[in-house]
Amino acid sequence: MxxxxxxxxxxxxxxxxxxxxxxxxxxxxIVFSQIETHQKYGGVVPEVAARAHLDKIDFVIDKALSEAGxxxxxxxxxxxxxxxxxxxxxxxxxxxxxxxxxxxxxPFIAVNHLEGHALTPRLTHKCPFPYLLLxxxxxxxxxxxxxxxxxxxxxxxxxxxxxxxxxxxxxxMLGLPYPGGPQVEKMAEHGDPKVYNLPRPLKGRxxxxxxxxxxxxxxxxxxxxxxxxxxxxxxxxxFQHVVADVVKDRCLNAIDVLSEHHPAAKHFVVAGGxxxxxxxxxxxxxxxxxxxxxxxxxxVPLCTDxxxxxxxxxxxxxxxxxxxxxxxxxxxxxxxNEL
Amino acid sequence: MKKIALYEDCDEDGVMQVAxxxxxxxxxxxxxxxxxxxxxxxxxFAKALLKMLGYKGEVPSPTFxxxxxxxxxxxxxxxxxxxxxxxEEEVYELGIEEAFLNAVSLIEWAEKASHVLPKxxxxxxxxxxxxxxxRHITLxxxxxxxxxxxxx
Numbered sequence: 337m338x339x340x341x342x343x344x345x346x347x348x349x350x351x352x353x354x355x356x357x358x359x360x361x362x363x364x365x366i367v368f369s370q371i372e373t374h375q376k377y378g379g380v381v382p383e384v385a386a387r388a389h390l391d392k393i394d395f396v397i398d399k400a401l402s403e404a405g406x407x408x409x410x411x412x413x414x415x416x417x418x419x420x421x422x423x424x425x426x427x428x429x430x431x432x433x434x435x436x437x438x439x440x441x442x443p444f445i446a447v448n449h450l451e452g453h454a455l456t457p458r459l460t461h462k463c464p465f466p467y468l469l470l471x472x473x474x475x476x477x478x479x480x481x482x483x484x485x486x487x488x489x490x491x492x493x494x495x496x497x498x499x500x501x502x503x504x505x506x507x508x509m510l511g512l513p514y515p516g517g518p519q520v521e522k523m524a525e526h527g528d529p530k531v532y533n534l535p536r537p538l539k540g541r542x543x544x545x546x547x548x549x550x551x552x553x554x555x556x557x558x559x560x561x562x563x564x565x566x567x568x569x570x571x572x573x574x575f576q577h578v579v580a581d582v583v584k585d586r587c588l589n590a591i592d593v594l595s596e597h598h599p600a601a602k603h604f605v606v607a608g609g610x611x612x613x614x615x616x617x618x619x620x621x622x623x624x625x626x627x628x629x630x631x632x633x634x635x636v637p638l639c640t641d642x643x644x645x646x647x648x649x650x651x652x653x654x655x656x657x658x659x660x661x662x663x664x665x666x667x668x669x670x671x672x673n674e675l
Numbered sequence: 676m677k678k679i680a681l682y683e684d685c686d687e688d689g690v691m692q693v694a695x696x697x698x699x700x701x702x703x704x705x706x707x708x709x710x711x712x713x714x715x716x717x718x719x720f721a722k723a724l725l726k727m728l729g730y731k732g733e734v735p736s737p738t739f740x741x742x743x744x745x746x747x748x749x750x751x752x753x754x755x756x757x758x759x760x761x762x763e764e765e766v767y768e769l770g771i772e773e774a775f776l777n778a779v780s781l782i783e784w785a786e787k788a789s790h791v792l793p794k795x796x797x798x799x800x801x802x803x804x805x806x807x808x809x810r811h812i813t814l815x816x817x818x819x820x821x822x823x824x825x826x827x
Binding site: 386420421422424474475493494495496497498500501505508509549552553554555556557668669 | 712713714715716718719722733734735736738739740741742743744768807
């Protein structure tokens with residue numbers, strides 16, 4: 337019988353559950369988005385998140401099973417995000433998974449949320465190790481070489497704000513609704529990226545680290561009460577343009593490292609919520625083409641937080657018989673190079 | 676609470692010098708509130724302070740995870756960002772009471788949890804100047820803080 341893994345994800349906004357098979361079939365992928373609840377508050381609220389996860393987790397798991405047309409007894413193992421993330425939410429998902437594993441007497445697999453993102457391209461595409469990975473989300477910005485399941489080499493990360501956070505805070509300063517990333521992107525469509533002169537942090541310097549805090553401060557300087565809609569659109573366009581430019585510069589350095597140390601590597605992968613941004617996607621496509629790498633971007637619903645990626649990471653770990661104890665403690669901080 | 680010191684027109688190095696004043700005088704239970712608008716440099720100050728206290732690694736923004744814990748330091752430092760909190764009760768979920776007992780707490784947007792804050796906290800206010808590259812830094816606290824910061 338085909339191996340089926342139940343995946344559970346509760347590390348931030350989304351309560352999500354999914355069933356994925358060893359032959360890459362996503363039988364179900366349920367995301368109970370809490371965005372509506374959060375919009376009222378202008379951000380993700382941790383306890384609301386934890387409570388909401390608790391309210392919805394049973395429903396979401398039931399729905400994942402019924403939509404996949406299977407029963408709990410058809411599941412070979414259960415995988416859950418055990419960090420990094422808002423610890424209250426993570427505990428809800430991890431406990432649900434452990435309970436199911438104990439009751440069904442099947443393996444429990446603790447998945448690092450970032451590894452879930454990192455392995456997604458292997459679910460949606462043919463993407464052999466090693467590959468270069470740009471992980472960009474509200475909480476993370478890093479460049480890694482994925483060498484194997486559980487084996488990642490960190491090339492660089494943000495020294496301050498994550499890219500998604502820079503988008504969110506820019507949106508907040510401009511009075512745009514939450515989540516800010518898509519709002520800034522929408523505004524930028526009608527703006528002129530050359531109007532505002534913004535700094536490009538770390539551009540031209542060696543290494544693969546990022547920095548966005550200075551950019552945030554620079555954006556703030558241009559914001560005032562008399563801004564017209566056009567001014568705001570121009571500022572969003574300028575901001576997004578500069579972010580893409582910095583990402584390009586940092587990724588080119590990473591590609592140099594990749595081609596030097598892993599000349600056989602052929603793929604450049606982007607993952608995480610910010611990968612939904614079309615400007616950043618097209619920039620990455622362009623540098624991949626130029627560097628003769630195959631650019632892989634999973635479909636947008638699999639870039640933002642979801643449980644199919646956790647179930648898939650579960651499949652990959654199941655294949656390597658990498659199971660975890662039921663006393664595995666969720667970790668709020670859990671870097672990918674410390675798996 | 677009264678004004679202990681005002682440092683005008685601090686550039687990056689000036690901020691480091693202010694942070695340096697805290698070396699050797701912090702102990703478990705100290706609570707420091709970092710105030711300032713978005714982009715004023717609260718996280719920058721926290722980073723400067725952690726560096727001065729001997730932390731060698733990167734100091735990521737705590738906005739997304741809400742708290743970053745630096746247990747490696749003596750005393751340990753918990754770096755909070757309460758920006759995303761909605762109600763005051765939510766702060767307990769972050770373990771802030773444990774931090775108040777067993778660590779030095781550096782808190783951005785502390786006003787979101789004013790009910791849990793101790794009376795003897797030190798307030799560090801960072802404000803913009805006409806120059807983009809400098810900030811004014813004001814320290815406000817009780818006499819104990821004044822003595823500690825002066826004895827340096």
